Amino acid sequence: MMTHVRHWISRKRWLAPLVAALLLGQMAVAMVTGAAQQTPTIDEPADEVHGLLVVSDSAAATATGRVAELIASSRPVDEVGHSITLYRR
Known part of the structure; x- marks a missing residue:
């Protein structure tokens, strides 16, 4: 068998x-x-977005629209390597 x-x-x-x-x-x-x-999170007002924002320096330099608004209203707190910045909101 x-x-x-x-x-x-x-x-x-x-x-x-x-x-x-x-x-x-x-x-x-x-x-x-x-x-x-799922509901997209892009409809959240910028003043209600809190936490860490991790952005490469090249993307931050060319950012437009919502990403540029979030970066402008955040403060840099640290860097990862030579090309990534951590922002706190």
């Missing part, structure tokens, strides 16, 4: 990758549909 099971399993080597691909696909669909239903 065991030889029949082993023979069947050895002939179905494609089954495990197929199951893994199906599960990953299901997870991707769940993540995309869940993310589409």
Whole structure:
């Protein structure tokens, strides 16, 4: 009996990758549909945004719109390496 099971399993080597691909696909669909239903945070007024803002110096230099507004109303508190600045709001 065991030889029949082993023979069947050895002939179905494609089954495990197929199951893994199906599960990953299901997870991707769940993540995309869940993310589409979440409220974006870009509608928060700048004065209600608090915490740390981590921005590369090149992005801060070319920032426009909302990001520029957040950087302008924050104070730099530290640097990471030579090209990333941490701002506190």
